[in-house]
Amino acid sequence: MLWYAGKRFLQMIPVFFGATFLIYFMVFAVPGDPIAALYGDHPPAPGVIEAVRAEYNLDKPFIVQYLLYIGGLFQGDLGTTFSGRPVIDVMAQAFPITARLALLALAIEAFFGIIVGLVAGLRKGKLFDASALVISLLLISVPTFVVGFVLQYVFGIQLGWARTTVSGAAPWGELILPAIVLASVSFAYIVRLTRASVADNLGADFVRTATAKGLSRRRVVTVHVLRNSLVPVVTYLGVDIGSLMVGAIVTEGIFNINGVGGTVYRAIRLGEGPTVVSFVAVMVIIFVLANLLVDLLYAALDPRIRYAK
């Protein structure tokens, strides 16, 4: 396990540098002068542009700029927002809220997704299975922002069961509705994945053996079928963290949540490019790290991966 973890960690390092380099490169390779753009139609006093360039290291070669950025990253300097506030400060305040929202969404989609998928897989071809398939297909084809507006309208405005916007502190209770919205598409994918893999495993030799040696149906399903069916689901969760981040931007925008996604949403709408870039760069870093975690979880679940060199 330690060998595997070490190997995965080493493989992550080039991806980490590559991804941050790519984002940095994309932004700086684009034509246009960001400093001149800051001043709009009125050119600043001579010397000001040069001073600002020097302050942000823009006068140095590209690769030096990137290395300075990475150096700052490791010292906790993630850049500044458009209004001059350090990104790390905003992150410290916004991240716990987004983490709560994402955890809630992950819990909802994993719990309900696996249960519905398991039942559908066990009753393949029956009514429950057919309706689970249709509903999941519908959920995948309705984008997150539409689900968000519909649930906000129905539960927040028509029925008045939930708050349409989340308050500044964003307690758990107020985050339930946004979390359902955030979880909706991934829930559908998990249902389909679990169903397919449960249906596959039911016909496997090890399940027949387990039944033949007299294990109860309950034990066969929970220990032998479910555990083996979870492997593709866990792999999916790794990819899913990426869509949760995009989803968080949309959902936090709709419900006006003061999380990382909401900050990015407002920055996008106000056209504050640099803020968007620094926050998204942090999101990509989190995505890479989260995928490392998922890989380790994956190994814990499937011994074949752990022991294979």
Added chain:
Amino acid sequence: MPSSNTGRHRPGQEHFIASLAETPVAEIDQVDETGKARSTWTDAWEAMRRRPMFWVSASLIFVIVVVAVFPGLFASADPRECYLKFSNGDPQAGHPLGFNRQGCDVYSRIIFGTQASVTIGLLTTVIVTLFGGVIGALAGFYGGFLDSFVSRVGDVFFAIPTVLGAIVLFSVISVRDALTVSLVLSLFAWPQIARIMRGAVLSARNSDYVTASAALGVSRFKTLVRHVIPNSIAPVIVVATVSLGIFIVAEATLGFLGIGLPPTVMSWGNEINQAQVTVRTHPQTLLLPSAALSITVLAFLMFGDVVRDALDPEARARR
């Protein structure tokens, strides 16, 4: 049964020859070898055309594409003719779905918005499939340095979720048309196709027909193009069909955030974006374009499901 070797006549051990009709040889003889060889594609077509879901999704896609190409045939009202006196107005004769906040006809804006969404979905899928497919096939077939280089570069692009990457690029570049949106989405989406193509080519590379082709003196490149790629393209087509729907959602998400196509272009994402302000009082101006979007995505996802079931023999057997 106790065995005794006395050589006595025992009917159970009599040498028995089955009549030809009862042996598997008969079945082999019955195979019609004069007919045309059945390829994966004819098999897949046979499997697909029996499913109602194929005909439902295919006709939906056909209608959507016709609407995208000839929007004028389906909407009589001019989508750009907007009067503020009709702002958020109710449906009336000639305007079946009412008006949006700007007083434009909702129905004809949905019809004319089809083009942008479908174009970007198709264009992105084509770019991703061609680029990712070629890169993946070359990497898988030739291996070596090319393979490791392509795989590492792909890992880097794969580490950036498609829409997040597009958000970064579009917050710094201002040229936004169907082509740039498609290119930006493709930039982050190609590694998935490249990985799948590479895997398929890798497993086909050592087949007997590749050796046979080499033995006949066919060049490596020609072997790749003529024999390996046609035999490994099925999984790529499956993923490409499903991702077409996903790209349409991605474009609409960018439009919703206000960084997709410019607001002057009619697209479902832009309609939804502009309707956000009045969602609490006039939800229909937001829900109707959303419905058009969802139906389109649903059609492509259903089509993708059918294609997957047809091209994957395991899935066909399972169903």
